Structure formats: C-alpha cells, structure tokens
Amino acid sequence: METSEAEKEMREWCVALPKVELHAHLNGSVRNSTLLELAKELGDKGVIVFEDVKDVIMKNDRSLPECFRLFDLFHILTTDHDTVTRIAKEVVGDFAAENVVYLEIRTTPKNNEAKGMTKRSYMNAVVKGLKSVEDVDVVLFDSNLRNDETPMSDLSGDTKRKKIYVRLLLSIDRRETTSAALDTVNLAMEMKDQGVIGIDLSGNPVVGEWETYLPALEHAKDLGIPTTIHCGEMKLELSEQQVPNRKEIQAMLDFCPQRLGHVCCLDDEEWKKLKSSMIPVEICLTSNVMTGGAPSLELHHFADLYNAKHPLSICTDDSGLFSTSLSNEYYLVASTFGLSKTELFRLAQGAVEFVFADDEVKKSLRAVFERAAAETLAS
Ligand code: 5GP
DSSP, rough: OOOOOHHHHHHHHEEEEEEEEEEEEGSOOOOOOOOOOHHHHHHHTTTTTTHHHHHHOOOOOHHOOOOOOHHHHHHHHHSSSHHHHHHHHHHHHHHHTTTTEEEEEEEOOOGGGGGGGGGHHHHHHHHHHHHHHHEEEEOSSSSOOOOTTSSSSOTTOOOOOEEEEEEEEEEEETTSSOOOOOOHHHHOOOOOOGTEEEEEESSSSTTOOOHHHHHHHHHHHHHHHOOEEEEESGGGHHHGGHHHHHHHHOOOHHOOOOEEEEOOOOOOHHHHHHHHOOOEEEHHHHHHHTTSSSSSSSSSSHHHHHHHOOEEEEOOTTTTTTTOOOOHHHHHHHHHHOHHHHHHHHHHGGGGGGSSSSSHHHHHHHHHHHHHHHHHHEE
C-alpha cells in the first residue's frame, strides 16, 4: 500500500520535531548493517557461522527471552574496545540525524579478560566514541551554556550543523552480583566529569533478585546519583519465575527512583501507587508490543497514563533491535492515539523536565523548545 501524503507529512514533521531520548540501550541501538559487517568479520575468522547469525539479526519478530539471547550474540560481536567506540559514535550520529537534541544513552560496563577489557576501559571506549562524532556537535560535558546559543535543531530544513547533548547512564545487569553492581555505581561516580550522570537497572527480568541490586541502588542514592529502573516488563503468565516479581514491583515503587522504564504489567494497586508517586515513566511502544509487554499498540498503557496526566517520555529502548527510531515512536503515538501536533510537541517538550542533566542543560533545552514552538506548531 502506498504511503498517503498525510502520513508522509506527519512522519516528516515527527523527524523535524526536536526530541529528547531518555531510554536507549547502546547495544540495542546498533545499526543492522554494522552488526552484519561485524558478524561477517567474525564469520571469516571462524568465530561464528555468519549465515546463522545473519538470519537472527534480520529476524523482526522477537519475544523478550529471544531478545536476551540476541543481546548475548550482540555482545560477542561488539565487545572489543574499537568496536565499542565505533558503535557509540554511530548511535549518537543516528539519533542526532533525526533531531534528537538530548540523548541519555545507557550501557552495561563489561569486564572481558580475553579482550583485556575492564568496566573502566569499556566506558573509556564509549566516551572515545562520543568524542569522535564528526558530523554533529556533541556536548558531553557541561560547557558554559548561554541561553542565546544557536538552535540545536533547525526545523526549517536549513543545513545548520546539528548539536546534541549526550549523557551516559551505567546499567547494572540483573545477572550481576551485589559486588559487581556496586563496582558499577562507584565507576559512575568516578566518571561524573565525563558525562556519566545516572544508574539503570536492566537485563533479563526473569533473572536475579531485587535484594541483590538494592545495596548498589541505595549506594547510588547516597551518592546523589539518579536512578532509573526497568519495572514490570513481562506478564505473569509468561513464566513461573515471574511470581516473586509482584513483590519486586512494590519494592521498586517504594525505592522511588527518579524514573521508571516500561511499567507494562502492574496490577490495580500498583497502578494507583505509581500514579500517586508521579515518578516519570519511559514509554517504549514498539519494544513493549514486540516483546509482549503490551497486547497491542491500541491497548498500550500509554493512553491510560497520558490521560491521567502522568509524567511520561517517549523512548525507543532498542532502536536497532526493534527497527524503530524516536521519530517513528512519536508518529505511532499520533497515529494510534490521535494526538495533535500541539499535543505531540508538548509531550516532547515535557521530557526536558525528566532529564538527569543539571539545570543549566535543562534551561538550554527549554530554550530550544521555545524557539522551535512557533515554527513547529505553525506547520
Ligand atoms: P548494553 O548495556 O550492552 O549496551 O545494551 C544491551 C543490554 O541492555 C542487554 O544485554 C540488557 O541487559 C539491557 N536491555 C536492553 N533492552 C532491554 C529491555 O527491553 N529490557 C531489559 N530489562 N533490559 C534490556
């Protein structure tokens, strides 16, 4: 079926809209073309069988457990210093190209003895990638921002150089021990002056116990490092091991992180608690539908939270893995829930208030949206 003119116009508008991305995993945001190239290299070396891997990378429909098997494969392809630098550079370039003006990218620092990699050297490789982006200006550290800076996103189609603020969150993988999780929080503290501003808890939700990560999350809290937690991603009936997660969801809400990811499968009590907490939620439509956290786009809990005026931000989660983009996620919000351009703009603008970066960055982002408002909303 041909794309209608109206759809085309709306899609272009969503690309031009300045956007804030708060939930993007580095290794989930790698381009398929890069993964295939890396797989080919490893195939040629006899480390993997390229044809098998190619089919897995190109497959579109994935359950959540399949995604985690795929991440293990991605990590084989991407976990050496030069490749980490390359993917960090490409991912930032891809987000900037679609007018993301502020990006929090999260990644799990990895030890890999065979590659001489420590969590610190992994993160140094990420930072090197961010610094080597050439086509756009990456603002990684707090520079002395001025309110009269040139707009970071040009909605008139002008070819002015784009500018993107990038900050890093360090992820604790649910497979990790308490001690490894504490190492990650201490590393975040050490790398505060290099753009690291928060901690994320992610990884396979059927693995691990809340009590294992709690000391590290408490430590982050004590150090004043903001946290965001993947919460209630899977339906209970998908796995028997989900039963303790009811307790976990309560504990996560009680912990009061600065933000929560997904919140797909809450019961009535938990919804009530979430809504009264006003903890901002990172909404990942495509990811939730593809992995079964939400039954369909139409029945996604976005509508409920949006109508309740709960603080929200639209995010991609894993743009490479799920073949999406932040512009596409905004388009889906409009086409599924009937939001107007003004409402979409306000949604994008609202996310500025939930960034982990400091007030100077927030001020600068607010100015970007104010400048963009007249032009965007007139079209
Ligand atoms: P990385 O941290 O290696 O840069 O990005 C991939 C990792 O992010 C995965 O191995 C997994 O731990 C985490 N991740 C990515 N997407 C999801 C998701 O949808 N849910 C959860 N719980 N974790 C995820």
